[in-house]
Amino acid sequence: MAELTSRQGGRVAVRKPQVYAWVQDYGVYAAVLALLLFNVLFTPHFLDASNFRTQLVQVTPIVIVSLGMALVIGTQGIDLSVGSVMALAAALTVLYLGYGWLPALIVAVIGGAVVGAAGGALVAYVGVQPIVATLALLVGVRGLANVLVPQLVEFRNPGLIALGSSSVAGIPVIVLIAAALTVIVLFVVRRTTFGRQVVAIGGNRSASELSGLPVKRVLLTVYVISGLLAALAGVLATARLQASDPTSLGLFIELSAITAVVVGGTPLTGGRIRVLSTVMGALLMQLLAATLIKHNLPQSWTQMVQAVIILAAVYATRKRGTR
Amino acid sequence: EEPQAAPAATGTAGQQVVQSPSGSAGPTCTLQQFGGTKFDLKTAVVGFSQSEKEANPFRIAETKSIKDEAAKLGITNLKVTNAQSQFSKQITDVQQLIAQGVQLLVIAPLNSDGWEPVLQQAAAKKIPIITVDRKINAKACSDYLTFIGSDFYEQGKRAADRMIEALGGKGKVAILLGAPGNNVTTERTNGFKDRVKEKAPGITISFEQTGEFAREKGQQVTEQLIQSNPDINGIYAENDEMALGAVTALKGAGKEPGTIKIVSVDGTRSAVQGIADGWLYAVIESNPRFGPLAFETAQKFLDGAAIPDKVIISDRDYTGENAKDSLGEAY
Amino acid sequence: MNREQTSRLLQQHGAVMVLGLLVIVGSLAFDSFATPANAASVVVSSSFLAIIAIGMTFVIISGGIDLSVGSLFVLGGVLAAYGSRHGLLAALLLPLAVCGIVGLLQGLVIARTGMAPFIVTLAGLLGVRGLMLAISDEGATTYLVEDRTFAALGQNELLGLSYPVYVTIALALAAMVLLQRTGFGQNVYAIGGNEQAAALMGVPVARTKVYVYVMSGLLAGLAGALNAARLSSGVTILGIGLELDAIAAVVIGGTLLTGGAGGISGSVAGVLLLGVIQSIINQVGSLTSAFQQVVSGAFLALVVVAQRLLSKAQRLT
Amino acid sequence: MEAVLEAKGISKRFPGVLALDDVSLALRPGEVHALVGENGAGKSTLIKVFTGVYRPDGGELRYQGGPAAFATPMEAQRAGIQTIYQEVNLVPMMSVARNLLLGREPRGRFGVIDAAAMYGEAERVLAGYGVETDVRRPLRTLGVGAQQMVALARAVSVDARVVIMDEPTSSLEPREVETLFGVIRKLRERGIAVMYVSHRLDELYQVCDRVTVLRDGRLAHTGPLAELDRLKLISLMLGRDLNEVRSDGLTSFSRDHAGEPHGNGQAPVVEARGLTRRHVLDGVDVSVRPGEVVGLGGLLGAGRTETAKAIVGALPLDGGQVLVAGAPLRAGSTAAAIRAGVSLLPEDRKAEGIIPTLSVRENIALAALPALGRAGVVSEAKIDRVVEIFMRRLRIKAASPHQLVSELSGGNQQKVLLARWLAVRPKVLLLDEPTRGIDVGAKAEVQALIDELAEEGLGVLLISSDLEELVEGADRILVLREGAVVGELSGDEVTEERIMATIAEQADG
Numbered sequence A: 001m002a003e004l005t006s007r008q009g010g011r012v013a014v015r016k017p018q019v020y021a022w023v024q025d026y027g028v029y030a031a032v033l034a035l036l037l038f039n040v041l042f043t044p045h046f047l048d049a050s051n052f053r054t055q056l057v058q059v060t061p062i063v064i065v066s067l068g069m070a071l072v073i074g075t076q077g078i079d080l081s082v083g084s085v086m087a088l089a090a091a092l093t094v095l096y097l098g099y100g101w102l103p104a105l106i107v108a109v110i111g112g113a114v115v116g117a118a119g120g121a122l123v124a125y126v127g128v129q130p131i132v133a134t135l136a137l138l139v140g141v142r143g144l145a146n147v148l149v150p151q152l153v154e155f156r157n158p159g160l161i162a163l164g165s166s167s168v169a170g171i172p173v174i175v176l177i178a179a180a181l182t183v184i185v186l187f188v189v190r191r192t193t194f195g196r197q198v199v200a201i202g203g204n205r206s207a208s209e210l211s212g213l214p215v216k217r218v219l220l221t222v223y224v225i226s227g228l229l230a231a232l233a234g235v236l237a238t239a240r241l242q243a244s245d246p247t248s249l250g251l252f253i254e255l256s257a258i259t260a261v262v263v264g265g266t267p268l269t270g271g272r273i274r275v276l277s278t279v280m281g282a283l284l285m286q287l288l289a290a291t292l293i294k295h296n297l298p299q300s301w302t303q304m305v306q307a308v309i310i311l312a313a314v315y316a317t318r319k320r321g322t323r
Numbered sequence B: 001e002e003p004q005a006a007p008a009a010t011g012t013a014g015q016q017v018v019q020s021p022s023g024s025a026g027p028t029c030t031l032q033q034f035g036g037t038k039f040d041l042k043t044a045v046v047g048f049s050q051s052e053k054e055a056n057p058f059r060i061a062e063t064k065s066i067k068d069e070a071a072k073l074g075i076t077n078l079k080v081t082n083a084q085s086q087f088s089k090q091i092t093d094v095q096q097l098i099a100q101g102v103q104l105l106v107i108a109p110l111n112s113d114g115w116e117p118v119l120q121q122a123a124a125k126k127i128p129i130i131t132v133d134r135k136i137n138a139k140a141c142s143d144y145l146t147f148i149g150s151d152f153y154e155q156g157k158r159a160a161d162r163m164i165e166a167l168g169g170k171g172k173v174a175i176l177l178g179a180p181g182n183n184v185t186t187e188r189t190n191g192f193k194d195r196v197k198e199k200a201p202g203i204t205i206s207f208e209q210t211g212e213f214a215r216e217k218g219q220q221v222t223e224q225l226i227q228s229n230p231d232i233n234g235i236y237a238e239n240d241e242m243a244l245g246a247v248t249a250l251k252g253a254g255k256e257p258g259t260i261k262i263v264s265v266d267g268t269r270s271a272v273q274g275i276a277d278g279w280l281y282a283v284i285e286s287n288p289r290f291g292p293l294a295f296e297t298a299q300k301f302l303d304g305a306a307i308p309d310k311v312i313i314s315d316r317d318y319t320g321e322n323a324k325d326s327l328g329e330a331y
Numbered sequence C: 001m002n003r004e005q006t007s008r009l010l011q012q013h014g015a016v017m018v019l020g021l022l023v024i025v026g027s028l029a030f031d032s033f034a035t036p037a038n039a040a041s042v043v044v045s046s047s048f049l050a051i052i053a054i055g056m057t058f059v060i061i062s063g064g065i066d067l068s069v070g071s072l073f074v075l076g077g078v079l080a081a082y083g084s085r086h087g088l089l090a091a092l093l094l095p096l097a098v099c100g101i102v103g104l105l106q107g108l109v110i111a112r113t114g115m116a117p118f119i120v121t122l123a124g125l126l127g128v129r130g131l132m133l134a135i136s137d138e139g140a141t142t143y144l145v146e147d148r149t150f151a152a153l154g155q156n157e158l159l160g161l162s163y164p165v166y167v168t169i170a171l172a173l174a175a176m177v178l179l180q181r182t183g184f185g186q187n188v189y190a191i192g193g194n195e196q197a198a199a200l201m202g203v204p205v206a207r208t209k210v211y212v213y214v215m216s217g218l219l220a221g222l223a224g225a226l227n228a229a230r231l232s233s234g235v236t237i238l239g240i241g242l243e244l245d246a247i248a249a250v251v252i253g254g255t256l257l258t259g260g261a262g263g264i265s266g267s268v269a270g271v272l273l274l275g276v277i278q279s280i281i282n283q284v285g286s287l288t289s290a291f292q293q294v295v296s297g298a299f300l301a302l303v304v305v306a307q308r309l310l311s312k313a314q315r316l317t
Numbered sequence D: 001m002e003a004v005l006e007a008k009g010i011s012k013r014f015p016g017v018l019a020l021d022d023v024s025l026a027l028r029p030g031e032v033h034a035l036v037g038e039n040g041a042g043k044s045t046l047i048k049v050f051t052g053v054y055r056p057d058g059g060e061l062r063y064q065g066g067p068a069a070f071a072t073p074m075e076a077q078r079a080g081i082q083t084i085y086q087e088v089n090l091v092p093m094m095s096v097a098r099n100l101l102l103g104r105e106p107r108g109r110f111g112v113i114d115a116a117a118m119y120g121e122a123e124r125v126l127a128g129y130g131v132e133t134d135v136r137r138p139l140r141t142l143g144v145g146a147q148q149m150v151a152l153a154r155a156v157s158v159d160a161r162v163v164i165m166d167e168p169t170s171s172l173e174p175r176e177v178e179t180l181f182g183v184i185r186k187l188r189e190r191g192i193a194v195m196y197v198s199h200r201l202d203e204l205y206q207v208c209d210r211v212t213v214l215r216d217g218r219l220a221h222t223g224p225l226a227e228l229d230r231l232k233l234i235s236l237m238l239g240r241d242l243n244e245v246r247s248d249g250l251t252s253f254s255r256d257h258a259g260e261p262h263g264n265g266q267a268p269v270v271e272a273r274g275l276t277r278r279h280v281l282d283g284v285d286v287s288v289r290p291g292e293v294v295g296l297g298g299l300l301g302a303g304r305t306e307t308a309k310a311i312v313g314a315l316p317l318d319g320g321q322v323l324v325a326g327a328p329l330r331a332g333s334t335a336a337a338i339r340a341g342v343s344l345l346p347e348d349r350k351a352e353g354i355i356p357t358l359s360v361r362e363n364i365a366l367a368a369l370p371a372l373g374r375a376g377v378v379s380e381a382k383i384d385r386v387v388e389i390f391m392r393r394l395r396i397k398a399a400s401p402h403q404l405v406s407e408l409s410g411g412n413q414q415k416v417l418l419a420r421w422l423a424v425r426p427k428v429l430l431l432d433e434p435t436r437g438i439d440v441g442a443k444a445e446v447q448a449l450i451d452e453l454a455e456e457g458l459g460v461l462l463i464s465s466d467l468e469e470l471v472e473g474a475d476r477i478l479v480l481r482e483g484a485v486v487g488e489l490s491g492d493e494v495t496e497e498r499i500m501a502t503i504a505e506q507a508d509g
């Protein structure tokens, strides 16, 4: 009998719902294409390779942060601390640059992981709600970063500068790094036990507990990963800026990241993670910002247009209720 | 060399100088006019309300010079608050300073309007208020004592002069605006635009986007700018941080120093260094070392002397000629 | 059973107790802390956030969130100052009308399309700030409050406390009744607790949601207007990150972000907590801005943990 | 007689399934109309179409002689159609009283809710349904059964023309079932039409006048119930012919209580000693031997679910310990219990069972994931194999393994959960209401499965409110009351009468 329905289902399935589903899954891609088309038509010098390089380089930190954010959101959580973690990473990097850029990078990333662990512990073990737990960190960690490095510090470390500015085969190194990370996260989500457990916990925590999933450990890990990635993003941004600026680095990036994730079709209610679409979401917002700047729109317009686009994109990718 | 923060200038180097002819022109104010009572500065409780985090050279130097001067004068009871760039918080901060019984208030306002509740309380207690670096829109000598600082509109105009000089009166200029809604942004923009309009009709301002006074934003905006408007000749950055961001962007795009003329305002050490290296064309100084002048004014006032209603300090220009030698005085 | 009731009380009043604790500590540590003047400054400055937090409480209990309040707060102020040129009525109605409409739109979008409140109101946050910049030509012009009676609304005092404080108290009481003792309040809890079930139980889910966001918008606008009256000008650089303060206050107050549980009193306590923390930091009066942030971050973490542990008992049952 | 509520040629399509296909049904005033069918036949969907939860894709609804199209459940309720849905649909965090009276709270001065009056009324109403509890408590602190009674009370305490009940008895005790039937008969006398969905056939014969049978979303039969005997009814539901059904028999347990009890002599695989938790459990001892099926009997709230949860470490304990094959389990760790081979099929499918955002496939594989891969990387092939096997073996009815589990019918969701647990190959399975909301066919399959597993040496702890099932299925029965074991029955003592007696005598004594 099961066979029967599934066959019948097969026949039925090839109808309107599929179209919806398609828009739902690939709306972001469509939006990005549309925006690209607009620019090709109306923006001077848009098709230059240099332009694409610029956009990719600028979006890199948001992409990397969004990857972690997507995982966190998948568990029905949220991580507001990412921006401050970037700042902390910037501070640590420049503090330990004396030992060479690689050790500095490692220290910074560890710092990020520690902050992530703090947030994760609050969420998983104390049971504090993610948004406040990470809000506390958002405030405190930014402060900490400023305590460590009170003001912007420039550096001349060739290694770090190279990390930020050199490219391989015309593609900037940091972009390659972001791409690699995307692939890794994609693999983790799609192919690993951990990935399955993350979405399961986001989908129904108590059921996951009764199914013997290491809920708390998974939660903790997810926040650690988020902190780790944010820190890495911070180091790369710093390398690119050729200066460590804990004051303003990563300000409000948490909102951009969350937007990217949600525009990508990952529900804030958890239980589902869409990695590639998240990257697309980030690209969409980046292209949008670029377009508005290139066309020299005043701040007021920029913000209003962004609002509209976000709504439109999310509307397209939203989940339709059966009715 | 390895990491090195620009050290805030030490000693009297880069001391603020009052513009001459000093305020003796406009109206003045004395203790009796103000209706206050004399007290000893040393033993008094003094409050300083800083507006933004001490996280950029300007604010660091500003707070530092106030604290140092206080220490120098043996003022033991100095209370410092920081509004973390939240205006509502600054209002509360000052009110709580008043609640803590301060006798003299030095305020670096985040915004020029919206001070009424504070001014009322202070006036009721006859607490003299000296505002530094930004004005408060109210009546000097009754709402507050006096204002010490630069004239941002003037800075904008002088920046324009430098830009005109750099471009020989014609070309395309882009503006990196400060944070939107900020008085400084507004005045530095207007000054620049008005001057360009009157002096150099040949210059068109083809692009203005906010860099929010931050280096990274300045870099990002510039990257977009030079990519889509390769024909730009000059960039006016409303503070040094954004200018330096622009420089990083130009370097990244493989541009040579000086191909695009950059003029900015503030006079931080890195910026002046930038001039020396040929990346920046000129920097209009905005001197943050208010400590000495502020307490000097306060002392004069308490001694019964007449205080001008605004003390405008004369800021210098850093250019190719003087950059190298004045590095030490930059903050 | 008994244990459970007490723990429920704790859940609701944990914030109040932490607040009490903090006040005691502050008073012992600094002699200029418990002074009437200082207390007044804390209460007065908290009142605006409190008004916003009241609206936010409704939103969060209904299972939503409203990130647009910070922008609505500043917009409300600018509009009030702008309107004050045409008298008291305009000064009050203009911001309320506009912010109410924004709330309505957000509510409709959320209720009808089922889009996540977080993202809808995030768009609201951006769009409204853009609107504010547009009407103040990129924030360059600050409208001053012309109408003195309106200014008086924000400045005049009664027993050493300015009017907004009393407005806040009145609103808080009204909100409590609305939440606990009316069908609307019940519906808010119901859709927050289990939207699907609420719908099946005949709760007008969509309408209730819309009301909630309209309320939040109106209150944010009102807070902005009162603040403008107090500052007697429509300052354009206000309200950045205010939404996070409001959310923090509400959650510290024991309201669950997942919706369905919580109350007004807690939120108000949460707001005061934030105010007291700042005040204590100011009392020290020598911390660098960076350290101030570290401290307030640590405080925040401490408070939520304390509040959480106090209410832990409840989770077990 | 003029029908009060009528469906004409209704169809409803979901992505991947045609849930209802041209279904017509007429509900007359004063009749109790049974709606039966296999899991996934479309019963709940039809009900949701009636009550405006779903909008039909085709066909017409008529109510009180006029055409009707309820946009929302609220409209349907306003019009006088009250419904008790299959999954308890109340607000867990709100108090019992507020749940019961939501939307019609007693008002005091200024039209403000009168709390005192509200609690008073709630207590009164619930007492009538045998639920004694502090109505100020959050609803979630009640057992599922109690919650079901609250939902029932809520539905019928307003004046309705039509009352629809979707498997109301699935979590009720015989005692409560009687209360329910009392209520239904009163409704009938008042000329109210009742639609009654249940998988418990004998109940149908007790209260229903007419019956409508759905199969695969299509109308299979409708007419007076008296005209159909059980077998005919079942053959209609299953779409198999009479003899086939007859040969299969009805209950599929084949355990002989006489003679050698199962697993006798062997050491217990799991042994719980003195499980204690304030207000809930006090000193419960349970042990299960390999191949033995131990039943837990008792009234609602007796703490059977708690016992089960305590054994797998899902319930913090004040005292007691659990031994698996002689070795003590780490307290409070479900993971440890599962690793040791002790698994629990939870009672509350919706809240503690399915992961709604995941597919059938992911849901089945969930608990077994560690085993279904290497070095933390899952093997899709292995998963596919396991899923395939169990979807077959349990006859799980889904459009495809990739369909969202939340889209399955109640019964099929239950099967998915069973599959999840069988996939981890446990030594002991704790089944809390395993056949709740499962149709006769599936129920038989599940029971057969339990037998089979026991034969293979699996130890089973069976919690069921269905005494027949308990008696047929268990070798040994522990009777709980108020969190304590008050009697043990084995061998020939295992009969419904003895169980009732044990509970009763304790209750009196």
Ligand SMILES: Nc1ncnc2c1ncn2[C@@H]1O[C@H](COP(=O)(O)OP(=O)(O)OP(=O)(O)O)[C@@H](O)[C@H]1O
Pocket: A322, D014, D015, D017, D018, D019, D037, D038, D039, D040, D041, D042, D043, D044, D045, D046, D086, D397, D398, D406, D407, D408, D409, D410, D411, D412, D437, D438, D439
């Ligand atoms: N929201 C939905 N989306 C997709 N398919 C659904 C949805 N709800 C139900 N279905 C499908 O419609 C069919 C009928 O489901 P329904 O719940 O009505 O069955 P049922 O008769 O109530 O079964 P049970 O006795 O197990 O409750 C099933 O195949 C189910 O998978």
Ligand SMILES: Nc1ncnc2c1ncn2[C@@H]1O[C@H](COP(=O)(O)OP(=O)(O)OP(=O)(O)O)[C@@H](O)[C@H]1O
Pocket: D130, D131, D132, D133, D141, D142, D143, D144, D145, D146, D171, D279, D280, D298, D299, D300, D301, D302, D303, D304, D305, D306, D347, D465
């Ligand atoms: N009818 C009731 N009245 C009051 N409280 C109840 C009732 N039923 C259950 N409870 C509460 O729920 C708790 C456990 O209920 P639970 O459902 O787990 O017991 P159970 O024996 O598993 O019954 P069932 O599994 O049949 O629902 C009890 O401790 C009691 O507090």
Ligand SMILES: [Mg+2]
Pocket: D043, D044, D045, D086, D166, D409, D410
């Ligand atoms: Mg059903």
Ligand SMILES: [Mg+2]
Pocket: D143, D144, D304, D305, D306, D347, D432
């Ligand atoms: Mg139970």
